[in-house]
Amino acid sequence: MEEVESKGGFLPNVFKVLSHRPAEFRAFFSYYNELMNKETGRLTKADRELIVVATSRHNKCLYCVVSHGALHRIYSKNPTLSDQVVIDYEKAVLQPRERAMLDFAMAVCRADAITERHFKSLEEAGFDREDAWDIAAIAAFFAMSNRLAHLTDMQPNLEFYSMGRVPRDKRKDSDK
Template identity: 80%
Template sequence: MMCGGFLRVVRPSAVGLMSSLMVKKSQVCHRTPVSIRYSGSGNSEEEKISRFPVPYKKNLPYDIVELMEEVELKGGFLPNVFKVLAHRPAEFRAFFAYYNLLMNKETGGLSKADRELIVVATSAHNNCLYCVVSHSALHRIYSKKPTLADQVAVNYEVADLTARERAMLDFALTVCRSETVTDKHFSSLEAHGFDRDDIWDIAAITAFFALSNRMAHLTDMRPNTEFYNMGRVPRDKRSPGTEDDRP
């Protein structure tokens, strides 16, 4: 999402950091770097995750480093979107604050799996490799369905969806393609149990990830390899950093 497992892998205390990010924005971290590795110039193909410079950790504001460390500690790896967006710290803060409001809200009729499925379907339409791979991983984790996101990424119209999921994705793709939204769309969604706030959420997630998809294209952001196996590998065969029961 840009995307993919950012704030979902963070403890509640770390999520709370988002409300104070702007207060600390002028502070710069001068601690010795720990396990988070930055390529800086991206000299090798292995290290190249963006067309733009990836900042060294020691040069980043303290609040951003603290959030990154929380994410890596909980999830076992740091999604590349954090490193790439750190190129512009103020925009990093704004991006993740809105991401958190949309994807981690505790109210409304959309489950975490629903939200991830919207991202997969619309990101596939927008040809965003990073978002499809990372959010497919999260959908597998939350839904416990190891193949549905793959189907949706290829062609949601023939995927094994419920009638409710299909109505949700039909509307998300209407928004994604900038087609005219009518009262008929609302009626269809309401018939499947969605209320007006849910409809807003579907549209807002779609719109936010349209931005994310395009920034991923701009930067040529590459998915972390860890995402590919998340939610697929049995518990007893998992390697470190591939948790499949995150909060």
Template identity: 60%
Template sequence: MVKENPFTTSSQEKNTLQVEVFSLSKSTIKRRLHKRKYRGFSKPFINLKNRKARLNFAPKHLKMPAQYWNRILWTVKTKINLYQNMGGSGVVRRRLGAVHDLKHTTSPLLSANVSNGILQTTRFITGGRLVYSQQSDDSSRPVSRYPIPNKKDLPHDIVKKMEEVEKEDGILPNIYKAMAHRPNEFRHFFAHYDCLMNKETGNLSRADKELLIVATSAYNKCPYCVTAHGAQHIIHSKNPILAYQVIINWGLAELNQRERAMVEFALAIAKPENITEIHFKQLEKHGLDREDAWDIAAITAFFAMANRLAYLMDLRPNDEFCMS
């Protein structure tokens, strides 16, 4: 039976034998198969629809700019079963030592979930790693408790800004949609954001700034900002765990001395504490001057405001940014 159909499971063999011959337990069947040097190997399934979607995905994204791919984390560990749908994971029986024969394997594929369209589904875990994908939000929970304006009803400059962000990043964070409810505040909010996050002077890297936002937002218990900027920190720092640690307990996080000094200063601003010369001297030990201190304080103060607006709006994070 196994020779004729290598996808046969021990339960199927048991049922067949029970009808045709006599009753055997699954463990007995497995022992007999093992004695004949057959072993079961689990493989995920990819159906014809998803195979076509992946083939369509490649040429459409071949010329995407580097900034687009910098926003996506990939894994290439998944092997794909091309033969038959086994309801997700299943068993393929091969003789011992034969499982790695070329005819029994396929090349590793970029593990983008495309079952609802080309890279249009939620993030998922595969091979032990988190994968982010571009998708349209389909959650029943609204983006904000305030109405989201229709694009055609928005001023031209706001539409242009949103399109630029989406083109550069591959997604449009929900904060842009939500803030569009008040166009004038949208303009000032993101002008200030760009001034803080995109300035080219000072000693703070983008990863440093994202770390400060995560720490501040965790202190303020803001679900939107810890989710969105936790994902951003992973992208810019290439460190897949530090943001998690800071969110849970920054005091036990694996921060280096410079990072710890920055976070301590940011939280002193967030609480707030009386800022003294001791605070500045602690930063100076790690090459951060008073202008850098201003940057840390300005980022902390801005996102303390953003955290509270997110609470007001009941702002939902994009699924692309979800970290768990």
């Protein structure tokens, strides 16, 4: 937690809340890192964050929408797309691969029956079955995370709201 606070300049509330149960905290963040920080497959870090934003919006999780919207803005260098997805992902200005990815993630999120048509749409957008697993695993993991955020009334840190919108003060960063 000290490393996260030192690197980001603040400690995200999710760390504070989930540290209530240390063993579960470690398991949660171990799986989080496996899903969100891997360098394999065709999903970028920005793609992964966009999945979290869309599915967390559906699950009405303010914490995840705000915090992962900030991460999406940073990774994508796009200050508006995550906001569009929060309002209505179906009307957001998405690339065809992003649309296919979010359509699949939302089908998993809603617990729709997953059919070959879903996999074909992903394949037509350049994804394979391993990518489909990653998309589904992210949607499923964050469904659990969203429920824990609801249980604890987890609120986004104020810092998340401006991340990726306002340039960081490099002088403040160099003082650390």
